[in-house]
Amino acid sequence: MPPLKPEPRIIAVIGGGAAGFFAAVTAAEANPKASVLLLEKGKHCLQKVKISGGGRCNVTHSCFDPAELATHYPRGARELRAAFHRWQPRDTLNWFKQRGVAIKREPDGRMFPVTDDSQTIIDCLRGTARELGIETRNGCGLAKLTHQPGTGFQLTLTDGSHMQAHAVCIAAGSLKGSSLPDDLRALGHHIEALAPSLFAFNVNDARLHDLAGLSVPQARVTALPANKPQSGPLLITHRGLSGPAILRASAWGAREIQSVNYHFDITVNWLGEMTQAQLKVNFNQLRQDAPRKAVKNTPIEPLPRRLWERLVQHAGIPDDCPWAQLGKKPEASLLTQCLAGSYRVEGKTTNKDEFVTCGGIRLKDVDFRRMESKHLPGLHFAGECLDLDGITGGFNFQAAWTTGRIAGLAMAEI
16 A cells, blocks of 8 residues: 555544544644545434533533543543643633634533524534535444554445545544444554443332422432442432432442442432431421421422422321421431432433443553554544543533544644
């Protein structure tokens, strides 16, 4: 195979998601003479962008300190901390602002386009790619990747065609079900075991029956004794429990939870950071202010009434028991139900379109200053194909923008 000519530089990006698109547009902006090709095996690019945040696209998070930002990543925190010094949420916001996309901050720090429509982000990225002359091929993925010393990379595509490239960026998202790991291993890379991250818990418990749709604004969930409690809104679903608190717990415990085949116990504090001593004060106040009112009919804010009634019932307190007659044992039981209820998880529920994994390309084999293979110069990585993942809240997209940006700049170099 004859050597590639120095110009134009040919850059191939594998994967049309957030990381791949950002790597491609960055490379094309940094090197206008380069020929940039973006390959997406699916029918459409930016599918996760389309559905994220309920169709609004949680672009990033308003955490602008790289060290603090990195703490939101169960895997990859150390490597991303340095990377965020090069490209962080403020840079992401400025990039979109310069292209006419205004982004707003919500109270919990999540950031969305002011249009509340993910299509705004998609149109911006696609429009930028068109302006830069990036060639995009949908329905065409990478079937095989080989390296030819002195000539670059040989790519066999899923449509049967072949091409050469000076630089390649793997931004194919989760490697689950992909044939890429075999090629990457052949090129010297280790693939960390894949495990689902960010999933809901299946819980079949009488306390939750017929309560689907109810939520609390701040709960505290502990999944497995060794894991750190996770806080946030909690939602009761038809299958069990979901919401940010559950998704964060699933992310931090992804591998441990997988090791027990998704059957384990969790502890839920439905009142978030409230302690037993604080809740006792509330109970005593109700004894004084409403001694004749039934415990069942006086929910503790912000618990939904129906959830409170269910917790009271499972504490063994009769429906007509007034606060004045609430004994120490039933009170202790109610305190436990509210602050440390134990629930058995028997499986997970994952939205396949928003599937996030931990595992992937081993991080110590990648130079995060360039998102480049330490084994093979010219081979770059971005996004979820790496063994890094963040909790819910815009952190996974920020990792995609950051790694895509760094990879794109490195690939653009002649």
